[in-house]
Amino acid sequence: xxxxxxxxxxxxxxxxxxxxxxxxxxxxxxxxxxxxxxxxxxxxxxxxxxxxxxxxxxxxxxxxxxxxxxxxxxxxxxxxxxxxxxxxxxxxxxxxxxxxxxxxxxxxxxxxxxxxxxxxxxxxxxxxxxxxxxxxxxxxxxxxxxxxxxxxxxxxxxxxxxxxxxxxxxxxxxxxxxxxxxxxxxxxxxxxxxxxxxxxxxxxxxxxxxxxxxxxxxxxxxxxxxxxxxxxxxxxxxxxxxxxxxxxxxxxxxxxxxxxxxxxxxxxxxxxxxxxxxxxxxxxxxxxxxxxxxxxxxxxxxxxxxxxxxxxxxxxxxxxxxxxxxxxxxxxxxxxxxxxxxxxxxxxxxxxxxxxxxxxxxxxxxxxxxxxxxxxxxx
Numbered sequence: 001x002x003x004x005x006x007x008x009x010x011x012x013x014x015x016x017x018x019x020x021x022x023x024x025x026x027x028x029x030x031x032x033x034x035x036x037x038x039x040x041x042x043x044x045x046x047x048x049x050x051x052x053x054x055x056x057x058x059x060x061x062x063x064x065x066x067x068x069x070x071x072x073x074x075x076x077x078x079x080x081x082x083x084x085x086x087x088x089x090x091x092x093x094x095x096x097x098x099x100x101x102x103x104x105x106x107x108x109x110x111x112x113x114x115x116x117x118x119x120x121x122x123x124x125x126x127x128x129x130x131x132x133x134x135x136x137x138x139x140x141x142x143x144x145x146x147x148x149x150x151x152x153x154x155x156x157x158x159x160x161x162x163x164x165x166x167x168x169x170x171x172x173x174x175x176x177x178x179x180x181x182x183x184x185x186x187x188x189x190x191x192x193x194x195x196x197x198x199x200x201x202x203x204x205x206x207x208x209x210x211x212x213x214x215x216x217x218x219x220x221x222x223x224x225x226x227x228x229x230x231x232x233x234x235x236x237x238x239x240x241x242x243x244x245x246x247x248x249x250x251x252x253x254x255x256x257x258x259x260x261x262x263x264x265x266x267x268x269x270x271x272x273x274x275x276x277x278x279x280x281x282x283x284x285x286x287x288x289x290x291x292x293x294x295x296x297x298x299x300x301x302x303x304x305x306x307x308x309x310x311x312x313x314x315x316x317x318x319x320x321x322x323x324x325x326x327x328x329x330x331x332x333x334x335x336x337x338x339x340x341x342x343x344x345x346x347x348x349x350x351x352x353x354x355x356x357x358x359x360x361x362x363x364x365x366x367x368x369x370x371x372x373x374x375x376x377x378x379x
Contacts, residue, residue, distance in 0.1 A: 004237060004250045004254070004256055010048070010165065011049070011168065011170075012052075012161055012162035012169075013040070013050060013053070014172045015054045015241065016055050017056045017059045019175065020032070020088075021056045021059040026059065027060070028091045030091070032242075032244060034095050036246065037095035037098065038245065039246065040247065044101065050135050051126060051136050052092070053154055054092065054137055054139055057080070057085040058142055060080075060083075060084035060088055061084030064080075102132075103136070104134045104135070105136075105137050105138075107141035107143075108139070108140060108161070109141050127165065130165075138161055155222050155224065159226070159234075160228065162229050163228065163232035169236065170229045171250070173247075174222070174238060174240065175242055177239060178238045179192075179196065179206060179222075179223075180192050183219075194257060195258050196257060196258070197260050198230075198260070230259055230260065230261050230262045231268065232269075233261050233264050233268035234261055235258065235261045236258075240256075270369045278316065279315075281307065281308055282308040283299070283317050283362065284304065284305045285320070285321060287322055290321040290322070290327055298361040298364045300347065300361060301339075301343055301344065301362050302345060302347070304343035307343055310336055313333060314331055316330070319363065326371060329369050330363035333362055341353060341354075342354065
């Protein structure tokens, strides 16, 4: 019996509205959510880190405010999200609290995952919650997001979150058990695909529209989420989540579609830092720091000799050796002013100057790409 979740140690689980909200009553499916909480608690006890992206706020808010299930204006959607988010958060806290698991609510808008400063702050909050044993519950902040600045569906939001926290796998729990060659409700000849090695134009053409009035997504947005996740080194699973214990089912050979990651996360991250981000400044280092970087260490302020350019925390910077050659590129952990202030200082002095909670690394090795041989270049 194959366990589809066995290879993964950090999961992002996306819960669709049609799975968590009853379509008739407009209320939380309490028995279902309690069963899912059992599954999450079991995975957590096995050492798996879990982040949940939960839809359902607007669907719940509709019922609470007496709104129609169809054709809500943007303003009505925002009002429904505001009312429904409280009920949704309470439901999650109650069901996971039964397992002595603390939940932390995080509401996200697109700028948080697209702008580096907000991205880093959100990632730090999520990883801190995970380190403290909590399960973050994430949703789009629909109560304030406008039509112009919104994800519009939690499939793509979950993919952004999964890549942000470097999840091994994104699991989309929906009202369908995977990808078919055609919409199975319309085509009796449609075949289920258990494995997708690469998302091609042919795969994209297999997607249909939204399956439920409760959801804003459909297979199309799931394929879009898959492109985001797999290109960043995160695998993706689509599975039916409407039955009780959907994650346990995946551990017991439950039907699903697995989308393979295109690259390892490290490869994807290196490509992104080197190929996408233009350095906002330069950090010159001494020979000792250059050697440490080549050995896979973080860049500490004590090895910095000069700082150039205007940058803020989260910007990309070029790191130059004593001869002026770029030997690495990374995401800086301090603003330009603080970086200039602590250059050449040891960790104790940095803590005294910036406070005990200040980061000891100027560029952490997880946010650093070292250039070797022919890759090294002179700016």
